Amino acid sequence: xxxxxxxxxxxxxxxxxxxxxxxxxxxxxxxxxxxxxxxxxxxxxxxxxxxxxxxxxxxxxxxxxxxxxxxxxxxxxxxxxxxxxxxxxxxxxxxxxxxxxxxxxxxxxxxxxxxxxxxxxxxxxxxxxxxxxxxxxxxxxxxxxxxxxxxxxxxxxxxxxxxxxxxxxxxxxxxxxxxxxxxxxxxxxxxxxxxxxxxxxxxxxxxxxxxxxxxxxxxxxxxxxxxxxxxxxxxxxxxxxxxxxxxxxxxxxxxxxxxxxxxxxxxxxxxxxxxxxxxxxxxxxxx
Numbered sequence: 001x002x003x004x005x006x007x008x009x010x011x012x013x014x015x016x017x018x019x020x021x022x023x024x025x026x027x028x029x030x031x032x033x034x035x036x037x038x039x040x041x042x043x044x045x046x047x048x049x050x051x052x053x054x055x056x057x058x059x060x061x062x063x064x065x066x067x068x069x070x071x072x073x074x075x076x077x078x079x080x081x082x083x084x085x086x087x088x089x090x091x092x093x094x095x096x097x098x099x100x101x102x103x104x105x106x107x108x109x110x111x112x113x114x115x116x117x118x119x120x121x122x123x124x125x126x127x128x129x130x131x132x133x134x135x136x137x138x139x140x141x142x143x144x145x146x147x148x149x150x151x152x153x154x155x156x157x158x159x160x161x162x163x164x165x166x167x168x169x170x171x172x173x174x175x176x177x178x179x180x181x182x183x184x185x186x187x188x189x190x191x192x193x194x195x196x197x198x199x200x201x202x203x204x205x206x207x208x209x210x211x212x213x214x215x216x217x218x219x220x221x222x223x224x225x226x227x228x229x230x231x232x233x234x235x236x237x238x239x240x241x242x243x244x245x246x247x248x249x250x251x252x253x254x255x256x257x258x259x260x261x262x263x264x265x266x267x268x269x270x271x272x273x274x275x276x277x278x279x280x281x282x283x284x285x286x287x
Contacts, residue, residue, distance in 0.1 A: 003033060010101045017056050017107060020239040024263060025107060026233065031262045032104040033224055035243075036097050039233040044099070045117040047078050047091030049228050050108035057237045059107070065089050068106070075099055078118045093118065104119050109235045112228035115185075120178070121143040124279065127185045128229050129172040129192070130165075130219040137202065137214045142170045143252045145203050148196055150249065156192075156284055161273055162252065164260065166236035166244035170252075171229060177280040186223040193218035232273055235262060235268055246273035 013026040032039070047256065055059040067077050067090040076093040094100050094111070103111065115126040131148055133142045141194065146162055149172055153160045159173050177183070193205030204215045222229065230236070230244045245260040248270060 001191060003192075006101050007072070008105055010105055011048040015054075015056070015107075016054060017109070018239065018241045018262075019056055019058050019081070020131075021241055023241055024045045025105070027262070028107070028109065029101060029104040031235070031266075032091060032100050033097065034069055034266055035233045037275075038233065039134055040095070040097070042232045042273070042276075043111065043113060045093060045095065046113045047080065047118055047121065048094055048103075048231075049112040049146045050092070050103060050106075051112070051115075051237060052106055052108045053228060053237055054107045056240070058241065060245075061109075061237060064108070065091060067092050069074065072102070075102065080211055091118075092149040109237050110235045111231045113231045114225070114228050115182075117210070117224065122181065123178050124182055124223065125176050125178065125184050125277035126229070127174040127189055127283065128222055129160075129189055130169065130217075130222055131172065132210075132217045132219055134211060134213055134215050134217065139164075139170075139255065139257050141202060141214075141216050142168070143255065145196070145218070146170050146172055146252060147249075148200060148203070149192070149218075152192060152195060156287055158281055159279070161246070161276055162242055162249060163246045163273070164232070164242075164255065165230060166242040166260075167238065168257065171231075171244075174283075175277050177279045177282045182224050182281065186220055189218070191222050191287075193220055214227050232267070238248055239270065254267065261269060 015025045016026050038218050043133045045064045050064045051061050077090040078093050078181050079088050079090050082089050112225045115124045131142045131145050162172050196203045232246050234244050236242045241262040243260045
């Protein structure tokens with residue numbers, strides 16, 4: 001039936017992708033079909049980076065930027081010159097269900113989005129606070145940091161949105177007006193992080209502190225033209241088949257690490273990020 005409704009030529013549908021849960025590629029594709037109405041608005045016009053696991057998550061996957069060999073002509077791409085490798089990269093643009101299904105058939109489990117849209121890739125429309133706890137700190141410590149961050153941003157007149165990363169951390173974002181560059185956004189996120197580090201000993205904001213035990217890192221350098229964020233509703237390549245899930249702030253009070261996965265997310269009726277881009281905000285110049 002799926003083949004009659006899409007241009008995608010399916011392969012190896014019975015391949016087991018998540019061995020511990022017995023989840024097949026067919027089920028992964030079915031998930032992305034069902035979640036597409038919620039997910040596609042966050043993928044639209046963004047140069048996707050994918051992490052693919054064609055042999056399942058227990059085998060080594062690979063990170064992919066370029067459109068792979070054999071990409072159908074109907075797949076939309078965006079070509080951008082890479083200074084680091086001195087060549088053009090043809091990024092996949094996923095604006096429709098067929099493209100999303102095609103990616104799922106490639107076992108592109110994790111879809112990572114830049115913080116800007118094409119063609120203006122130097123103009124961010126999202127500011128990202130990536131809260132990454134280092135053991136023995138975990139999700140609970142990340143949640144505590146997120147609420148402190150929310151409070152500070154509110155004092156600055158900014159409304160923030162939160163999602164889990166699908167792994168151990170959280171993402172707090174601010175939708176932006178198109179009048180910032182990445183240097184400004186990165187400096188803002190760093191400055192906010194430094195304010196929190198001075199008040200709360202368990203929060204750090206420098207990459208050199210990434211592995212400090214028991215700390216929550218506010219990872220600001222991802223706010224760059226080359227930085228990415230795991231897309232809302234993307235699967236993660238972990239044995240629990242978790243999903244990076246947009247949340248209401250109050251949901252953090254009872255959130256557990258594996259609350260939302262390929263199965264349970266489909267029962268979640270709320271869409272806390274549905275109007276994320278309806279009211280873009282301007283960052284304060286000084287505070």
